[in-house]
Amino acid sequence: MTMLNFDFELLLPVLYQGALVTFGLILVSAPFGFLNGILIAVGRVYGNRFISTLCHGYVLFFKGCPLLLLLFIIYFGLPSIGITFTAFTSAVIGFILCNGAYNSEYLRGGIQSIPSGQMTAALSLGMSRNQAIRNVILPQALRRSLPGLSNEFIYLIKYSSLAYMITVVEITGAGKTFATKYFAFFEIFILIGLFYLGLVTIAGYVIGRVEKRIAIPGFGRK
Amino acid sequence: MMTDEIILRVEDIHKRYGENEVLKGVSFDVQRGETKVFIGPSGTGKSTLLRCINQLTVPDSGYIWLNGEEVTHAGPRINQYRQKIGMVFQNFNLFDHLTALGNVEIALLRVKKMNRQEARKKALMELEQVGLSDKVNSYPAELSGGQAQRLSIARALAMDPEVILFDEPTSSLDPELTREVLEVMRRLARNGMTMLIVTHEMGFALSVANEILFMEHGLIVEKGPPSEIPTSQNFTRTRQFLGSFQD
Ligand SMILES: Nc1ncnc2c1ncn2[C@@H]1O[C@H](COP(=O)(O)OP(=O)(O)OP(=O)(O)O)[C@@H](O)[C@H]1O
Ligand SMILES: [Mg+2]
Numbered sequence A: 001m002t003m004l005n006f007d008f009e010l011l012l013p014v015l016y017q018g019a020l021v022t023f024g025l026i027l028v029s030a031p032f033g034f035l036n037g038i039l040i041a042v043g044r045v046y047g048n049r050f051i052s053t054l055c056h057g058y059v060l061f062f063k064g065c066p067l068l069l070l071l072f073i074i075y076f077g078l079p080s081i082g083i084t085f086t087a088f089t090s091a092v093i094g095f096i097l098c099n100g101a102y103n104s105e106y107l108r109g110g111i112q113s114i115p116s117g118q119m120t121a122a123l124s125l126g127m128s129r130n131q132a133i134r135n136v137i138l139p140q141a142l143r144r145s146l147p148g149l150s151n152e153f154i155y156l157i158k159y160s161s162l163a164y165m166i167t168v169v170e171i172t173g174a175g176k177t178f179a180t181k182y183f184a185f186f187e188i189f190i191l192i193g194l195f196y197l198g199l200v201t202i203a204g205y206v207i208g209r210v211e212k213r214i215a216i217p218g219f220g221r222k
Numbered sequence B: 001m002m003t004d005e006i007i008l009r010v011e012d013i014h015k016r017y018g019e020n021e022v023l024k025g026v027s028f029d030v031q032r033g034e035t036k037v038f039i040g041p042s043g044t045g046k047s048t049l050l051r052c053i054n055q056l057t058v059p060d061s062g063y064i065w066l067n068g069e070e071v072t073h074a075g076p077r078i079n080q081y082r083q084k085i086g087m088v089f090q091n092f093n094l095f096d097h098l099t100a101l102g103n104v105e106i107a108l109l110r111v112k113k114m115n116r117q118e119a120r121k122k123a124l125m126e127l128e129q130v131g132l133s134d135k136v137n138s139y140p141a142e143l144s145g146g147q148a149q150r151l152s153i154a155r156a157l158a159m160d161p162e163v164i165l166f167d168e169p170t171s172s173l174d175p176e177l178t179r180e181v182l183e184v185m186r187r188l189a190r191n192g193m194t195m196l197i198v199t200h201e202m203g204f205a206l207s208v209a210n211e212i213l214f215m216e217h218g219l220i221v222e223k224g225p226p227s228e229i230p231t232s233q234n235f236t237r238t239r240q241f242l243g244s245f246q247d
Helices: A008-046 A049-064 A067-081 A087-112 A116-124 A129-166 A171-182 A185-213 B046-053 B075-084 B100-110 B116-129 B145-157 B175-190 B202-208 B233-246
Strands: B006-017 B020-031 B035-039 B061-066 B085-088 B163-167 B194-198 B211-216 B219-224
Touching: A008 A049, A008 A087, A008 A129, A008 A171, A008 A185, A049 A087, A067 A087, A067 A129, A087 A129, A116 A129, A116 B075, A116 B085, A116 B145, A129 A171, A129 A185, A129 B100, A171 A185, B006 B046, B006 B194, B020 B046, B020 B061, B020 B194, B020 B219, B035 B046, B035 B202, B035 B233, B046 B061, B046 B163, B046 B194, B075 B085, B085 B145, B100 B116, B100 B145, B116 B145, B145 B163, B145 B175, B175 B194, B175 B202, B211 B233, B219 B233
Parallel strands: B035 B194, B035 B211, B085 B163, B163 B194
Antiparallel strands: B006 B020, B006 B061, B211 B219
């Protein structure tokens, strides 16, 4: 390996800034993507025909639309009809829309795997349908969907790098600019790769902990 | 324990699923403190009838009255009526993600809007009633069938219902566990709980019921006090059914 043809001290603050933006993208997108997924899934399973069809259409559209294209439409396209977002906001919106669509699929599977007797029993105690969904169905469905949701979260970490394509200087973008300047693609991209690997590993660990934490004897293992 | 006060009135209930007319006009009155037992061949609409009473299944026509208030066509008020009509299911339908305590507490907290201490106190009391004081923190998957069914009875009792509907509460239990559940139900009957029970446990039915109602093809075809079953003209068809049961 050749000597590094750039100064590490110059690189680190650049990557640090980029990493902060990457964290920002993920930490804002993930919770809203999660909520979005719940709303869409509940709408699909429990909504009236109109809501259910709407939610189904939503899922079809955002699963079918390449994420990069979606980001282009939001950031470059929408201004032409007078809707303008910053690059960061555009990226977050795109991620939430896409992440929510996929999350909703896992959650829908989770909801539909809960025996109908659970709803019946909840209603028979005087719960409204909404109360039953919140207190009985979702707590169980979420546990069943957790493996799928975790996958989506890991994907989100990785596809957050697409934000660079609409000028958000997250870590991949920051690294790319730096690498171009010093012609050090290999070292820098390897370094950034390790960053994502670290992030995904930590996420996997945290998810594992959560899974243990909310595990219930005999539940989901039938 | 029975009084003359009519607590539940079921009036000319009809229900069809497509071509299949499941209930063809079922009517009866229930007095406070009474235990009525429904028997009859499979598929005659016993479960459907119970589910119509608390509107889990909406009848096509007919009326349900609880304490003189109409439960059919109640709109959103149905949730208030359902609190007063407990229900116990053949396969328990316990909330699998909650402990025994949680199963009893949840509706107290969310429906009755009790505070944590009140709900907990009430739930513990109900669990004690059904002999589950040592299982408070167990999850449904950790309970035997008999314990699970007693828990679901406690869950229903916690709402202080006016009447409890039991749909074959012991049909998925072996004889040993059946006995412990029937024991709890027997005690409820003695303490004046109003109960409508669908069951195949004839011994229990004969000793606890104030009235036996024999259903067939969506109608109540014979009914009367259990003491009349062996001899009365009223129970010819029932005797035939029970006879074939024993063979
Ligand atoms: N949701 C439904 N959709 C269509 N048909 C139904 C539905 N629920 C019940 N039925 C039909 O209604 C009829 C009566 O069913 P029900 O469960 O009330 O009978 P049952 O007397 O409780 O029988 P069992 O003793 O086997 O429990 C059956 O023919 C059944 O197939
Ligand atoms: Mg039945």
